[in-house]
Amino acid sequence: xxxxxxxxxxxLSNKSQADCKNCMxxxxxxxxxxxxxxxxxxxxxxxxxxxxAHFDAISGDKFQSIQQAEYxxxxxxxxxxxxxxxxxxxxxYIRDTFxxxxxxTYSLSAELNPEEGxxxxxxxxxxxxxxxxxxxxxxxxxxxxxxxxxxxSEEQLYQVxxxxxxxxxxxxTPAWPSPVAPHQDLVDGAIAVLHRTENIVxxxxxxxxxxxSPLVQMDLRIGxxxxxxxxxxxxxxxxxxxxxxxxxxAGKPAYRDVLLIRFQPVGR
Ligand SMILES: [Fe+2]
Numbered sequence: 001x002x003x004x005x006x007x008x009x010x011x012l013s014n015k016s017q018a019d020c021k022n023c024m025x026x027x028x029x030x031x032x033x034x035x036x037x038x039x040x041x042x043x044x045x046x047x048x049x050x051x052x053a054h055f056d057a058i059s060g061d062k063f064q065s066i067q068q069a070e071y072x073x074x075x076x077x078x079x080x081x082x083x084x085x086x087x088x089x090x091x092x093y094i095r096d097t098f099x100x101x102x103x104x105t106y107s108l109s110a111e112l113n114p115e116e117g118x119x120x121x122x123x124x125x126x127x128x129x130x131x132x133x134x135x136x137x138x139x140x141x142x143x144x145x146x147x148x149x150x151x152x153s154e155e156q157l158y159q160v161x162x163x164x165x166x167x168x169x170x171x172x173t174p175a176w177p178s179p180v181a182p183h184q185d186l187v188d189g190a191i192a193v194l195h196r197t198e199n200i201v202x203x204x205x206x207x208x209x210x211x212x213s214p215l216v217q218m219d220l221r222i223g224x225x226x227x228x229x230x231x232x233x234x235x236x237x238x239x240x241x242x243x244x245x246x247x248x249x250a251g252k253p254a255y256r257d258v259l260l261i262r263f264q265p266v267g268r
Contacts, residue, residue, distance in 0.1 A: 045146065049232025050207050050216075053146065055139055058194055058223040063135040067194050070130040071257045074166045077106075078122040081115055082178035085166040089126040093144065093158040093263065100131055106163075115179050126164055139225075143190045143261045146227060151265070161187075161262040167203060167240045168255035174202070175240040175255075182208045182234035190227045190261045193220045198247050199254040202240040207233050 045051035057063060074085035091100040104125055110118040130136055140160065149156070167175040191205070205226055207215045212234065220226060228235050242254045 045227050045229065046148070049229040050235075051146070051227045052218065052220075053142075053225045053227070054223050055142060055192065055225055056223055057135045057138060058192065060135065063133065064195065066130060066133050066135075067257065070127060071164060071166050071195070073124065074164060075124055079119050080121040080123075081117075081119075082176065084175060084178065085168060086123050087126045087164040088123040089131060089162045091131075091160040091162070092266075093140075093160050094153050094156075096141070096153050098131070098137065098140065098160065100126075100128065123163075126162055131162075139192060139259075140261060143192075143225065143227075144263050146190070147188065147263060149263070149265065157266045159264045159266050161260075161264075163260040164257070165260070166255050166257050167200075168253060169200070169202075169240045169242045171242050171244065171250075177237040177239065180236070180239065182206070182212060182236040184230050184234060186230060187262050187264060188228065188230050190225050191220075192225045192259045192261065193222055193256065194259055195222055195255075195257040197254045197256070199243050199245055199252070200240055200256055201243045202238045203256050204238045206236040206238070208236070209233060 043051055058067075070087070071085075074087050076083040077086055088104065088106055089100055090103040091098055102125070104122050106121050106123060144153070144158070149158075167177070169175040196203070204217050204219050206217045207228070209215060210233065215233065218224075218226070240256060242248075248254070
């Protein structure tokens with residue numbers, strides 16, 4: 001896999017950002033001196049099918065304590081073969097306002113996720129306190145505006161789907177992403193890294209062309225957001241293992257917390 005050179009300076013396409021009343025914290029494109037993501041050329045979401053941004057507010061102490069409390073109660077889904085601890089929530093976004101629904105089921109076709117074979121899985125729902133936290137809402141608005149949809153939320157209703165995942169390997173068992181092979185999700189998505197501890201190896205994000213040619217591998221840090229245009233590229237996350245080291249003792253947890261964020265226009 002490649003560890004590419006140079007960095008991006010190309011801004012996210014964001015024509016409606018100026019219209020967003022609440023977008024005080026728009027994502028910062030990674031600075032050349034401050035990124036593990038090294039690319040051979042500038043990348044643009046619209047042209048290249050993926051983009052990386054950084055959202056500083058995720059690292060703030062107050063948000064980190066809310067986030068840690070929320071993810072501590074993630075559990076494996078009912079009827080799910082993959083045992084990652086998760087929570088989900090479905091909602092609507094219109095007129096710059098989020099409203100959250102009671103819906104705990106989720107399924108993908110067997111073709112898209114052979115491991116789960118089209119099963120209807122049931123997950124705990126993300127709590128309102130986390131969803132309505134100002135940093136969470138800013139993060140969601142930031143992701144929405146990065147997609148540069150044709151219509152603003154003043155003119156169009158959008159469905160929002162959130163999936164919180166805690167990858168927590170133990171000394172005996174790796175944490176397996178689902179699916180583990182390069183794949184598409186049938187919907188554009190953004191993955192934000194909300195937390196990661198020491199003593200983790202793996203969890204690398206990889207992007208491939210549709211012919212499975214490798215394009216880039218990145219080790220996302222807390223606050224990084226990877227945007228993926230699903231029709232343009234394949235994506236993959238590598239399995240995570242606990243790496244015992246000087247700072248690890250038996251029983252000490254090690255994990256990586258991510259939030260998958262998806263927006264789709266309703267009725268298109
Ligand atoms: Fe995926």
